[in-house]
Amino acid sequence: MASLGSFLLLAAFVIASGAFAASFAGARRRHNALILGGLGLFHVVTAIMLVASAIMVHAFVTGDFTIRYVQHYSNSAQPLFYKLASYWGGLDGSIMFWVTLLSAFGSVAVHVNRERYRLLVPWVVATIAVVEMFFLFLMVIHNNPFSTFLATIHADGEGLNPLLQNYYMAIHPPMLYIGFVGMTIPFAFGIAALASGQLDDSWLRAVRRWTMVPWLFLTVGLTLGAMWAYEELGWGGYWGWDPVENAGLLPWFTATAFLHSVMVQERRGMLKVWNISLVIVTFFLTIFGTFMTRSGVVQSVHAFGEDRELALMFTAFMIFTLAVSFGLVIYRMPLLRSRNELDSWASREAAFLANNWVLLFAAFFVLFATMFPTLSEAIRGERLTVAGPFFNKWMTPVGFVLLFLTGVGPLLAWRKSSIANMQTQFMWPALAALAVGGGMVALGVPLWASGVCFALCAWVTTTVLQEFIRGAFVRKSATGTDVLTAFIGLFTRSRRRYAGYIVHLGIVLIFLGFAGEGLNGKLQEEVGLKPGQNVVVGPYQVLFNALKVTQDPQKQMITADVTVTREGQPFARMYPARWYFVGREGEPTTEVALRRGFAHDLHLVLANFEVGSQEVHLQITINPLVNWVWFGVSVMVLGTIIALLPERAFAFATAPVPSSSVPTALILVIALALGGARVAAQHVDQPQTVILVPKTQLEKDLQGHLVCMCGGCGRKKIGECTCPMAADMRKELAGHVAGGRSRDEIVQLFIKKWGSQEVLTEPIDRGFNRLAWLLPYGVGLGGIVLVGGVAMRWSRRRGNGTTPEAPAAVAAPSALQDRLDDELRELD
Amino acid sequence: MSTRTSRAILSVLIVGTALGALLFTTMAESAAYYKEVHEVMPSPEQWYGKNMNLHGFVVDGSIEKRPNSLDYRFKVKNGDHTVTATYTGTVPDTFKDGAEVVLTGTLEPGGFQVKRNGVTAKCPSRYDPDQKAASARPVSY
Numbered sequence: 001m002a003s004l005g006s007f008l009l010l011a012a013f014v015i016a017s018g019a020f021a022a023s024f025a026g027a028r029r030r031h032n033a034l035i036l037g038g039l040g041l042f043h044v045v046t047a048i049m050l051v052a053s054a055i056m057v058h059a060f061v062t063g064d065f066t067i068r069y070v071q072h073y074s075n076s077a078q079p080l081f082y083k084l085a086s087y088w089g090g091l092d093g094s095i096m097f098w099v100t101l102l103s104a105f106g107s108v109a110v111h112v113n114r115e116r117y118r119l120l121v122p123w124v125v126a127t128i129a130v131v132e133m134f135f136l137f138l139m140v141i142h143n144n145p146f147s148t149f150l151a152t153i154h155a156d157g158e159g160l161n162p163l164l165q166n167y168y169m170a171i172h173p174p175m176l177y178i179g180f181v182g183m184t185i186p187f188a189f190g191i192a193a194l195a196s197g198q199l200d201d202s203w204l205r206a207v208r209r210w211t212m213v214p215w216l217f218l219t220v221g222l223t224l225g226a227m228w229a230y231e232e233l234g235w236g237g238y239w240g241w242d243p244v245e246n247a248g249l250l251p252w253f254t255a256t257a258f259l260h261s262v263m264v265q266e267r268r269g270m271l272k273v274w275n276i277s278l279v280i281v282t283f284f285l286t287i288f289g290t291f292m293t294r295s296g297v298v299q300s301v302h303a304f305g306e307d308r309e310l311a312l313m314f315t316a317f318m319i320f321t322l323a324v325s326f327g328l329v330i331y332r333m334p335l336l337r338s339r340n341e342l343d344s345w346a347s348r349e350a351a352f353l354a355n356n357w358v359l360l361f362a363a364f365f366v367l368f369a370t371m372f373p374t375l376s377e378a379i380r381g382e383r384l385t386v387a388g389p390f391f392n393k394w395m396t397p398v399g400f401v402l403l404f405l406t407g408v409g410p411l412l413a414w415r416k417s418s419i420a421n422m423q424t425q426f427m428w429p430a431l432a433a434l435a436v437g438g439g440m441v442a443l444g445v446p447l448w449a450s451g452v453c454f455a456l457c458a459w460v461t462t463t464v465l466q467e468f469i470r471g472a473f474v475r476k477s478a479t480g481t482d483v484l485t486a487f488i489g490l491f492t493r494s495r496r497r498y499a500g501y502i503v504h505l506g507i508v509l510i511f512l513g514f515a516g517e518g519l520n521g522k523l524q525e526e527v528g529l530k531p532g533q534n535v536v537v538g539p540y541q542v543l544f545n546a547l548k549v550t551q552d553p554q555k556q557m558i559t560a561d562v563t564v565t566r567e568g569q570p571f572a573r574m575y576p577a578r579w580y581f582v583g584r585e586g587e588p589t590t591e592v593a594l595r596r597g598f599a600h601d602l603h604l605v606l607a608n609f610e611v612g613s614q615e616v617h618l619q620i621t622i623n624p625l626v627n628w629v630w631f632g633v634s635v636m637v638l639g640t641i642i643a644l645l646p647e648r649a650f651a652f653a654t655a656p657v658p659s660s661s662v663p664t665a666l667i668l669v670i671a672l673a674l675g676g677a678r679v680a681a682q683h684v685d686q687p688q689t690v691i692l693v694p695k696t697q698l699e700k701d702l703q704g705h706l707v708c709m710c711g712g713c714g715r716k717k718i719g720e721c722t723c724p725m726a727a728d729m730r731k732e733l734a735g736h737v738a739g740g741r742s743r744d745e746i747v748q749l750f751i752k753k754w755g756s757q758e759v760l761t762e763p764i765d766r767g768f769n770r771l772a773w774l775l776p777y778g779v780g781l782g783g784i785v786l787v788g789g790v791a792m793r794w795s796r797r798r799g800n801g802t803t804p805e806a807p808a809a810v811a812a813p814s815a816l817q818d819r820l821d822d823e824l825r826e827l828d
Numbered sequence: 829m830s831t832r833t834s835r836a837i838l839s840v841l842i843v844g845t846a847l848g849a850l851l852f853t854t855m856a857e858s859a860a861y862y863k864e865v866h867e868v869m870p871s872p873e874q875w876y877g878k879n880m881n882l883h884g885f886v887v888d889g890s891i892e893k894r895p896n897s898l899d900y901r902f903k904v905k906n907g908d909h910t911v912t913a914t915y916t917g918t919v920p921d922t923f924k925d926g927a928e929v930v931l932t933g934t935l936e937p938g939g940f941q942v943k944r945n946g947v948t949a950k951c952p953s954r955y956d957p958d959q960k961a962a963s964a965r966p967v968s969y
Contacts, residue, residue: 235918235945365851372855383863384860385859386860387858387860387932389858390859393854526898526918528896528897589921607918608918613895613896617898617918619918
């Protein structure tokens with residue numbers, strides 16, 4: 001299997017080269033057969049990558065420890081979920097995962113746009129194929145994930161790092177990768193537009209959508225990383241300005257800038273060079289981020305080690321990318337002339353321009369500070385470093401300017417705002433900001449940075465609310481419906497604008513969370529406690545009861561039993577712990593005990609312990625307003641999804657969406673979001689709960705076989721989880737046992753009730769396990785069918801030279817109609 | 829070149845210079861040296877009192893902890909040189925014998941004083957091309 005995998009990677013490289021050559025030649029010579037051939041080869045690369053991934057997944061699931069990569073990052077005891085996550089657990093596999101995602105993303109993008117942007121597609125294919133070739137080349141030459149041991153035989157693997165055996169960490173990299181990979185698509189369209197000279201604004205429309213999707217994934221990926229740091233690393237914070245974190249943030253800044261400035265080009269035909277440059281820079285930064293974190297150029301706690309060869313290859317590729325891209329921009333300069341000039345600084349386009357500069361400065365600053373150690377070493381021969389506080393010092397004002405502009409942009413008119421117009425627009429937001437700012441001073445909140453932040457949050461919120469209210473009333477009088485219908489109607493009419501406002505509200509909430517950092521309520525203390533001793537931190541009294549040592553097959557757990565009272569009232573029983581995984585005793589994991597709240601989180605870490613004397617050291621942190629960051633991100637996600645919803649962002653939704661379905665979809669999304677929130681909120685640690693001793697062996701057995709479904713406890717067994725949900729499930733189980741049902745019957749009842757085998761600690765041996773084993777075969781088979789299908793279609797087209805023209809002729813009017821439809825919908 | 833463009837370029841230049849100057853002055857305050865143990869220890873006097881990130885490896889068996897406290901004393905070495913470091917506070921999970929560490933703090937005549945939260949042990953991340961992963965690459969013949 002391993003040699004088949006290696007062969008497939010080589011084949012993918014060869015075919016990707018073929019796709020590039022055919023598309024490039026076809027595009028230049030306007031040769032239809034070549035173009036179609038290139039397109040076919042491009043899809044074949046996707047199919048091959050899917051098959052290769054299936055082989056890799058299969059190797060992980062079956063535990064093929066002859067493959068070095070599998071041996072190093074997995075072992076047989078790991079739960080299935082983490083076996084799958086091990087695929088992207090290391091460098092070689094993550095590059096392969098990267099290429100798989102890129103080819104899949106590229107195939108979908110090309111397929112969706114193949115008729116609307118007929119002239120661009122071959123260039124898009126050629127560009128993506130070059131990027132694929134680079135990463136495939138890396139794998140074939142340097143980091144083959146399928147390389148096997150030559151002599152030694154390993155019975156078992158080393159296992160995934162315990163720190164990474166965390167729910168967030170398993171899904172955080174794929175999210176981030178999708179975000180990174182997705183940025184290749186807009187880049188490819190940009191290059192295609194430059195190369196073909198089709199630089200009217202139509203390419204922008206394709207690019208805008210394909211920027212929004214990866215932007216969304218990037219946002220989610222960054223947030224998941226922050227949540228992981230907060231809950232698993234135990235230093236009490238969520239963002240440490242680590243180079244790896246920064247690498248993800250850089251393209252986020254430039255992509256955000258692009259999503260704003262693209263509107264100026266659509267509306268006013270300005271900033272053409274700027275926009276295309278932003279697309280190029282965003283792509284460049286995704287590659288640069290990968291380079292920075294994988295090649296050891298920047299020292300990071302994430303430890304990548306130095307790899308000169310890899311660094312060289314990346315450098316060569318980056319120089320090539322920049323040279324070709326900006327070479328094309330200069331070559332096409334005559335076509336990139338602005339249609340208009342800036343009429344006034346009091347205009348929306350000026351606000352967007354300012355926002356772009358600030359975002360770009362933020363990206364530049366983060367890049368500079370991250371690279372500072374490397375730069376200083378290169379220039380002065382002396383390695384100098386800067387740390388978190390330096391970033392915070394600079395990024396705080398930058399963030400404030402951005403937040404301020406968030407409130408300004410929507411209020412200014414395009415072209416030029418009159419003084420009278422500005423007075424009516426700015427009155428309420430300014431009053432709200434002043435009122436909140438004054439309130440902050442009166443309450444004694446530190447003005448810098450929290451007070452200013454709160455005032456600016458009020459400023460933006462009022463702006464957004466004012467836009468919503470005015471819009472709804474205008475629409476009400478125009479359509480004669482009630483306000484609520486008119487409000488929802490706003491989203492059908494100009495969903496992008498109003499969805500954008502929702503994203504802005506999310507940003508406000510995130511900034512509320514940031515403001516918490518500067519509040520007086522933020523406390524961090526480290527204390528040593530003996531059993532029975534207590535300490536007062538802020539409003540809490542923390543009493544240490546006892547230290548427990550427990551064990552399960554995977555790990556040994558050292559748990560501190562802590563009772564927290566707040567102003568004399570019992571508040572919580574908390575269990576900060578450290579876990580020592582078998583075979584990885586040197587790397588214990590910190591299990592943070594966390595009580596979330598709207599006002600603040602109480603964050604307990606078991607810093608140190610002595611089993612003999614029962615003494616522990618606790619790190620007690622009170623983090624004000626942190627949860628608003630997570631909440632704000634979910635609002636942003638919601639807003640972005642609304643913006644994407646009715647657009648044909650994905651291939652298959654080509655049928656026209658009836659406008660009435662938009663509110664329905666909106667309500668569905670909101671219901672889903674709220675539903676999710678409800679489930680997650682159900683897990684409440686109630687360690688006071690007495691877990692009754694099971695009456696029968698069957699009951700005891702099943703208590704260890706069923707997991708708590710509250711969604712917040714990380715799938716604890718119901719015999720161990722202390723939340724009310726688990727208590728209910730135990731009661732239900734006891735009822736079934738008392739009723740004389742058999743083990744299988746009870747298991748079936750639970751599966752029926754919860755709708756899936758998710759309720760079981762491990763899937764039933766018969767059904768699901770086989771499915772899990774079948775899955776890779778299924779995916780592989782699907783890939784083969786796909787290869788066959790593409791090959792057949794392709795050969796058929798070749799056999800009959802006239803057919804490609806026929807569907808295109810039919811499709812053209814509908815494509816035109818689609819565009820007309822879009823244009824009309826964009827007018828707001 | 830129109831006056832408009834030259835004005836724009838001029839203002840960008842002025843703002844850019846101002847920001848750049850600000851960046852460099854604040855950087856000078858916040859920057860710290862990044863040094864290896866063997867770079868510093870041959871002539872420690874010249875480094876006394878300077879902000880520094882010290883990179884090295886924890887000497888096996890050298891970690892001592894005062895009972896009932898969070899006071900640590902350990903030795904860090906790189907090459908042939910060793911320095912004693914003192915620290916009070918929480919150490920990361922990855923801090924142990926032989927760990928690769930970066931210590932933030934100042935060198936004093938009595939040893940290296942680590943600042944609060946100044947111990948960073950290399951996180952054995954999923955990308956760790958340590959010896960094992962390095963050998964996982966095909967050997968060239």
